[in-house]
Amino acid sequence: MLEKTLSKNKTELSFEDFKAEVLNDYRIAKISRECSLLGRREVLTGKAKFGIFGDGKEVPQLAMAKAFKKGDFRSGYYRDQTFMMALGELTAQQFFSGLYAHTNIDLEPMSAGRQMGGHFATHSLNEDGSWKNLTEQYNSSSDISPTAGQMPRLLGLAQASKIYRNEKSVQHTSNFSKQGNEVAWGTIGNASTSEGLFFETINAAGVLQVPMVMSVWDDEYGISVHAKHQTTKESISEILKGFQRDNEKNGYEIFVINGWDYVQLMDTYSKAAKIAREEHVPVLIHVKELTQPQGHSTSGSHERYKGKERLQWEKEHDCITQMRKWILEFELETESGETLRFVDSEEDLLILEKDAKKIVTTAKRNAWAAYTNEIKAEVVVAVRLLEKIATKSNNGAFISKLKSDLENNVEPIRKDILIAARKTLRYLREEEFTEKTELKEFIKSSIKDASNKYSSFLMSESNLGALHVQENKPTFSENKNIVDARIVMRDNFDAILKKHPEVVIFGEDAGFIGDVNQGLEGLQDKYGDIRISDTGIREATIIGQGIGLAMRGLRPIAEVQYLDYLLYALQIMSDDLATLHYRSFGKQKAPLIIRTRGHRLEGIWHAGSPMGGIINNVRGMHVLVPRNMTKAAGFYNTLLEGDEPALVIECLNGYRLKEELPTNLGEFKTPIGLVETVKKGTDITIVSYGSTLRIVEETAKELLQVGIDVEIIDAQSLLPFDLNHDIVKSLAKTNKLLVVDEDVPGGASAYILQEVLEKQNGYEFLDSKPATLTAKAHRPAYGTDGDYFSKPSAEDIFEKVYAIMHESNPNKFKSLY
Numbered sequence: 001m002l003e004k005t006l007s008k009n010k011t012e013l014s015f016e017d018f019k020a021e022v023l024n025d026y027r028i029a030k031i032s033r034e035c036s037l038l039g040r041r042e043v044l045t046g047k048a049k050f051g052i053f054g055d056g057k058e059v060p061q062l063a064m065a066k067a068f069k070k071g072d073f074r075s076g077y078y079r080d081q082t083f084m085m086a087l088g089e090l091t092a093q094q095f096f097s098g099l100y101a102h103t104n105i106d107l108e109p110m111s112a113g114r115q116m117g118g119h120f121a122t123h124s125l126n127e128d129g130s131w132k133n134l135t136e137q138y139n140s141s142s143d144i145s146p147t148a149g150q151m152p153r154l155l156g157l158a159q160a161s162k163i164y165r166n167e168k169s170v171q172h173t174s175n176f177s178k179q180g181n182e183v184a185w186g187t188i189g190n191a192s193t194s195e196g197l198f199f200e201t202i203n204a205a206g207v208l209q210v211p212m213v214m215s216v217w218d219d220e221y222g223i224s225v226h227a228k229h230q231t232t233k234e235s236i237s238e239i240l241k242g243f244q245r246d247n248e249k250n251g252y253e254i255f256v257i258n259g260w261d262y263v264q265l266m267d268t269y270s271k272a273a274k275i276a277r278e279e280h281v282p283v284l285i286h287v288k289e290l291t292q293p294q295g296h297s298t299s300g301s302h303e304r305y306k307g308k309e310r311l312q313w314e315k316e317h318d319c320i321t322q323m324r325k326w327i328l329e330f331e332l333e334t335e336s337g338e339t340l341r342f343v344d345s346e347e348d349l350l351i352l353e354k355d356a357k358k359i360v361t362t363a364k365r366n367a368w369a370a371y372t373n374e375i376k377a378e379v380v381v382a383v384r385l386l387e388k389i390a391t392k393s394n395n396g397a398f399i400s401k402l403k404s405d406l407e408n409n410v411e412p413i414r415k416d417i418l419i420a421a422r423k424t425l426r427y428l429r430e431e432e433f434t435e436k437t438e439l440k441e442f443i444k445s446s447i448k449d450a451s452n453k454y455s456s457f458l459m460s461e462s463n464l465g466a467l468h469v470q471e472n473k474p475t476f477s478e479n480k481n482i483v484d485a486r487i488v489m490r491d492n493f494d495a496i497l498k499k500h501p502e503v504v505i506f507g508e509d510a511g512f513i514g515d516v517n518q519g520l521e522g523l524q525d526k527y528g529d530i531r532i533s534d535t536g537i538r539e540a541t542i543i544g545q546g547i548g549l550a551m552r553g554l555r556p557i558a559e560v561q562y563l564d565y566l567l568y569a570l571q572i573m574s575d576d577l578a579t580l581h582y583r584s585f586g587k588q589k590a591p592l593i594i595r596t597r598g599h600r601l602e603g604i605w606h607a608g609s610p611m612g613g614i615i616n617n618v619r620g621m622h623v624l625v626p627r628n629m630t631k632a633a634g635f636y637n638t639l640l641e642g643d644e645p646a647l648v649i650e651c652l653n654g655y656r657l658k659e660e661l662p663t664n665l666g667e668f669k670t671p672i673g674l675v676e677t678v679k680k681g682t683d684i685t686i687v688s689y690g691s692t693l694r695i696v697e698e699t700a701k702e703l704l705q706v707g708i709d710v711e712i713i714d715a716q717s718l719l720p721f722d723l724n725h726d727i728v729k730s731l732a733k734t735n736k737l738l739v740v741d742e743d744v745p746g747g748a749s750a751y752i753l754q755e756v757l758e759k760q761n762g763y764e765f766l767d768s769k770p771a772t773l774t775a776k777a778h779r780p781a782y783g784t785d786g787d788y789f790s791k792p793s794a795e796d797i798f799e800k801v802y803a804i805m806h807e808s809n810p811n812k813f814k815s816l817y
Contacts, residue, residue, distance in 0.1 A: 015332070015340050022342055023352065025086070025262075026327060029058040029320050030356035032082040035095045036294065038364055039117065043298040047368065047411070048099040051298040052118050054079040056291040057217050059319035060257075062086050063265035064215060067273035068185060071135040071178060073552070075154035076187035078118030078143060079217065083187075087138045089122055092363035093370075100371045103453040105585045107370055111142070112453070112585040119143040123587040124551065129462025129643060131553060133175045135182075141551055142584040146575050148188060148195030152541045153576055155201050156548020156556075158184035158210035162280055163554065167530045169501035176553035183276045184548070186214040191222020193236045197540055197572075202252075202284075204541045206243055209250050211276040213269075213283045217259070219290040224305035237286035245281065253283045259290035260322035291318050324349060375412055378446075382417045383407045385442060386424055389435045395427035418446055457586035458620050459644055466622065466642025467720070471671040474630055474662035485629035486655040488662070489519040492633035495666025497527050500555055500640055506533040507542055507559025507595070516561065517597070517655040519629075539568035543594065547577050550590035555640060563598025563608045563649055570617055577645050578620035591643045593636065597650040599625075599691035600742060600791065603782040608652060609775060609791075612747025615718050622646035622672055623719040625689040630659055631716065634670030641669070651691045673720035675727060681711035684736040684801055687727060687752060689715040692742045692792065699797040707812070708805055718748060721755045728760035736804055737762065737770040742791045745774045768808050773800045 013021075036053035043051040054061070057079050065086035074080070084090035094108060101113035110121050121142035124132055141153055164170060165180025188198065193216060205212050216236050220227045227234040237256045245251035253275050257268045265287075272283040291314040295302030303311065315321070327349065332340040343349055386403040390396040406412065406420045421443050428436045459465060496503055505520065511534035514521035524532040535542050539560050546558035560566050566573075573594070580590050598608025615623050622639070624646060626632040632650045639646050662668055678693070679700055688696050693714050700710040711730050715721065731737055737756065741749040749772040756762040757770060773792045780790035799816060806813040 019340075019342050022262075022327065025062045026320075026323060026349075027352055027356055028086050029062060029082060029323065030353055031092055031359055032058050032085055033320055034357050034360035035081065035092055035363075038360055039096070039099055040294055040298055042096070042099055042364070048117070049101070050116050051099060052078050052116070052296070053294065054081040054118070055293045056219060056314075056319065057259070058082040059262055059323050060215065060217065060259045060265050060287045060290070063262070063269040064185065064187075066266060067213075067269040068138065069183070069273075070138055071182040072139065072185060073157040073182065073548075074120075074138075074140040074185045074187070075150045075157055075548070076120070076140070076143060076185070077147075077150055077189060077192070078116075078145065079189070080120060080187055081118065084120050084140065089138055089140065090120065092360050093367045096364045096367035097371065100367060102367070102371045104370075104374070105587070107367075109587075111583055114454070114583050114585060115143070116145075119145070119583075121584050121588060123584075125587055125589060129460060129464045129586070129589070131175055134552065135175065135178050141548075142580060142588050144575050144579070144583075146571065147192040148197040149572065149575055150186065151188070151195075151197045151201035152544020152572050153547045153551070154184055154186040154212060154214075154544070155204050155208070155210065155541050156545040156550070157552060158205065158212035158282070158548070159208055159545055160184075160549050160552035160554060161211050162208065163504065163530055163549070164552075165280070167528070169531070170554065173502065173553055180211075180280070181277055183211045183213055183273060186212060188214070188216055189222065190216050190218035190220070190227060190236060191225065191230045194222075194230050200538050200541050201544065202240065202243065204536065204538055204545075205282045206251055207536065209280055210282060211280045213272050213276050213285065215285045215287055217290055218286060218288045219292045221292065221296070221302075221305075223296045224300075224302075235286070237284065240284060243284070250281075253281055254286070255283065256286045256288060259287040260317055260319040262323050262326060289317055293318060372411065375414060375417075378414065378417055379406060379409075379412050382421055382442065385435065385438060386420065389424060389428070389439060392433050392435060393428060393431055398427055399424050414446070414450065418443065418450075421446070456582075457584075458582045460581065460589065460642070461586060462643070464643040466639055466644050466646070466672050467723075469638045469641045469669055469672070471674075472637075472664070472667060472669040474634065474668040475664045476660050477663050481661040482658050483661045484655065485657050485659040486518050486521075488629040488633055488659050489650075489655070490514070490521050490523070491661065492636065492665045493520055493523060494526070496636060496640065497523065497531060499666050502553065503555045503557065503640065504531050504533070504549065505557040505559065505595075506535050506545065508535055508537055508561045510534060510559045515559065517652070519650075519655065539565050540572050543569040543572045543577065543592070546592035546594065547572070547580075547590045550592040550645070551580075551588065555591065555593075557593045557595050557636070560594060560596045562601075562606060562652070563596050564605055564610065566594075566596055566614065566647075567610065570614065573621070573647075574617040578618040580620070581644075582620055589643055590645055591639070592645045593639050594645075594647045595636075595650070596647070597652040599649070599651045600653055600695075600787065602780060602784065602787045604779040607742075607775075607780040607790075609742040609744075609780075610747075611718070611741070611743040612749075612751065614647070615748060615751060618647065619719065620645070621719065622717065624648045624672065624717050626670065626716060627651065627678075627690060627693045627714050628654055628657070628659055630662060630668075631670050633662075633665075634668050635672070637666060638669040638672055646672075649690065653691055670716070673717050673723040675722045675724075676714045676716055677711065677726070677730065678714050679710065679712040681709040681734065683709045683711075683734055684738060684804060685711045685713060685727065685730040685734045686738045686740055686797075686801070687713045687715055687756070688740040689718070690742070692740055695792070695794050696740055696797060699794045699801075702794070702798055703801055706802070708801060710801065715752065718751070721752070722760070725760045727756050728762045728765065731756070731762045731765040735765055735767045736808070737766060738801060738804065739770075739772045740792055740797055741772065741774050743774060744777055745772070747774065749774050768804055771800065771804060773797060
C-alpha cells in the first residue's frame with residue numbers, strides 16, 4: 001500500500017518527497033485543529049458570536065484535497081476548514097477574520113463577514129461581474145447552513161461536466177471545463193443524510209450518472225442524537241447498498257473507510273477521483289470512526305450526552321492522534337538495509353506542533369487587530385466630532401457622557417458608534433451650528449457605508465444586470481399570423497436555443513413530449529436530449545441542477561410543472577439561489593431561470609397562487625408574472641442577456657388563447673421592473689397581473705356601460721416592482737386605487753399596496769381609501785364554482801369598483817345593495 005501511496009499523483013515520488021508531504025499534511029492538520037480550539041475560546045470570551053468547527057475531520061479532508069484538482073467544485077458544509085487550508089484557499093488569519101465577521105472582502109474572502117465562520121467560497125467573478133477562468137482555480141461554491149441544503153446544487157455542479165463532455169455546442173467554452181473532466185465534491189455530516197434533500201440528490205445523481213464524489217463524515221452523532229436514532233442500521237453506506245453499481249446496472253461506487261487511517265484514505269480518495277473523473281460515475285465515500293473533540297458547536301458541551309467510555313474512545317481514535325502515532329512508528333527498510341523514518345524522534349513533532357500553535361496565535365492576533373483597528377479609527381473620528389459638539393450645545397453634559405462611553409468602550413463595534421451619533425442628534429433638535437451639519441453628514445455617510453458592507457449585492461451591480469437590458473418590442477408581419485399562444489412560446493424557445501448554445505432546458509415532461517402544454521414541442525428532436533431533457537418528479541433537485549449548471553457557465557432553464565409544486569423547492573430557492581450573490585459579496589452568481597405556470601387554476605393543490613409567500617422568500621431573484629405568452633417569451637429573451645436568477649410564471653390558461661406570432665423571435669424583450677398600462681381611464685386605477693388581469697379587462701367593458709372609466713395597469717414584474725413609479729402617475733389622474741389579486745389576503749396585494757402607497761407616496765393623490773380584492777383566505781375549492789367563489793370574479797371586481805365610486809359620488813352611483 002505504501003508503494004501505491006508513494007507513486008500517487010506523481011510519476012515518481014521519492015521517500016524524501018513523501019516524507020515532506022506527510023509532515024506538511026500533519027502541519028496543516030495541527031494548524032486547523034489549533035484554529036478550532038482557539039476559535040472556540042474566542043466565542044466563549046465574546047469576541048465572536050458563534051462557532052462551528054472542523055475538528056475531528058482533519059485527516060480525511062487532507063486526502064480529499066489531494067485528489068481535488070483545479071477546475072473541480074466543492075459543495076460542502078461548515079466543517080471543511082482543513083480541506084480549504086490544504087488547497088491554500090483559507091489561511092488561519094482568514095479563518096479568524098470570518099469568526100469576527102470582518103466586512104473587508106480582501107481579509108475575509110469567504111463572505112466579507114456575511115456568514116458565520118465555517119462557510120467557505122472561492123471567487124468565480126471578476127470585479128466587473130464577468131467570469132474568471134474556473135478551470136485554472138480551485139472552486140468552492142458558497143456554503144449555506146441549512147443541513148443538506150448543499151446537496152441539490154452539488155448535482156448541477158457535477159452535471160455540468162457531463163454536458164461539457166458530451167454536448168458539442170458548448171465545448172468551446174474553455175473557461176468552464178476541460179472536456180468535462182471536472183469532479184464535483186460533496187461533503188455532509190452523517191446525521192444530515194437523514195434529510196430528504198440528501199436522498200433526492202443521491203437518487204438523481206445515480207440516474208444521471210454524473211462525476212460526483214460524496215463524502216459523509218460520520219462521527220455517530222447529530223448534535224446530541226446518536227446514529228441509532230438517525231439512520232436505519234446506523235449506517236448510510238449499508239442502506240445505500242442498493243445503489244452500488246454492478247456489471248449490468250449503473251449506480252454508485254461505494255467506499256467505506258476509517259477516518260483516522262491516513263494511508264487508506266489517500267488511496268481511497270485517489271481511486272474515487274479516478275472513477276468519477278474518467279468514467280463519470282458517482283461515488284459515495286462513507287468516512288467512519290471520526291470524532292468531534294469539542295462537540296457540535298459552541299452552543300453546548302458534548303460531555304452532556306456522551307458517556308466516559310465514548311469520550312475515551314474518541315480521545316484514542318482522534319484522527320490527528322492516530323496520524324501522529326503512525327508518523328512516530330513508521331519505519332521502512334530499503335534494499336540496502338537503511339531504515340527510513342518520517343522523524344528521528346518525537347521532539348521533531350513537538351517542534352512542528354509548537355510552530356503550528358504559534359502560527360495560529362499570531363493569525364488570531366493579526367485578524368483581531370485588523371478587524372478592530374478599522375472600527376477604532378471610526379471611533380476616533382466620531383469622538384472628535386462629539387467633543388466639538390459638546391462644547392457648543394446646551395446639552396453638552398449629556399453629549400459628553402455619550403462621547404465618554406464610546407471613547408472608553410474597550411471593544412466597540414459600529415453599532416456603538418451610530419448609537420452615540422444618532423442619540424447626540426436628538427439633543428440638537430433646537431440648535432443649529434456647523435458641527436451639527438457635520439454630524440448629520442457623518443451619520444448619513446456611516447449608514448451608506450454600512451449599506452455597502454451589509455446590504456449590497458442582493459442583485460447584480462454590474463453592467464450585466466438584467467435591468468440594463470433595453471426593451472425591444474415585438475414586431476409583426478402585415479398579414480397577421482394568429483396562432484395558439486403556445487406556438488409563440490415554442491418558436492421563441494427555438495430561437496433561443498439557436499442563439500444561445502449554452503442554454504439547456506429540463507424538467508418534468510419537458511423533453512420527449514415537449515412539456516405538458518407543448519411549449520417545447522419538437523425541440524428535443526431538433527436539439528438533442530442533453531439540451532432539452534426530462535427529469536424525475538423531484539422539484540428541489542431540478543432547481544439544484546439549475547443552480548449548479550448556472551454556476552459553471554451554462555444558462556439553464558429549469559421547469560417546475562406547476563406553481564404550487566414550487567413549494568417543494570422553495571427552501572432551495574430561498575436559502576441558496578436567492579442569497580448566493582449576496583452571501584458571496586458579489587463573487588459568485590447563478591443566473592438560473594425557473595419556468596413554471598399557474599394563475600386561475602382550480603382546486604386546493606393546483607390553485608396557482610401562493611404568490612405572497614414566494615415573493616417574500618426569494619428576495620435576490622426577479623419574479624415575473626406575464627399576462628400572455630408574448631410577454632413571457634420577451635422576459636426569457638431579456639433574462640438571457642443578463643446575469644441574474646429569475647422565476648417566470650406563465651398563465652396556464654393562456655396557452656390555447658390566440659396571439660399574434662412576432663417576426664423577431666428571440667430578439668424582442670420585455671423590460672423587467674416596469675408596469676404596462678393596458679387600458680387608459682379616468683375614474684379609478686386597477687393594478688393586477690397574470691390571468692386575473694384578463695378578467696379585469698373584461699369587467700372594465702361592463703363598467704363603462706355604467707359610466708365608470710377604469711385605468712388598468714399590468715404589474716408584469718413583482719420583483720422588482722414599478723421602478724419608474726408609473727402607478728403613482730396614474731393615481732394623480734384617477735385618485736382611486738384597487739389592487740386585484742388571486743393570492744390570499746395580505747399576500748401579494750399587501751406587497752403591492754406598500755410599494756405604491758409607501759415607496760411611491762401614492763397616498764398623497766387618493767381621495768378614497770385604497771382597496772384590495774383578493775382570493776379568500778383558504779385555498780380554492782375544486783371545480784369552476786370552486787374557483788368562482790374562492791377567487792375574485794368579474795362580478796366581484798365590478799361590485800368592488802362600483803362601491804368605491806358610490807362612496808365617492810353616491811348621487812351618481814346609487815348603491816347596488
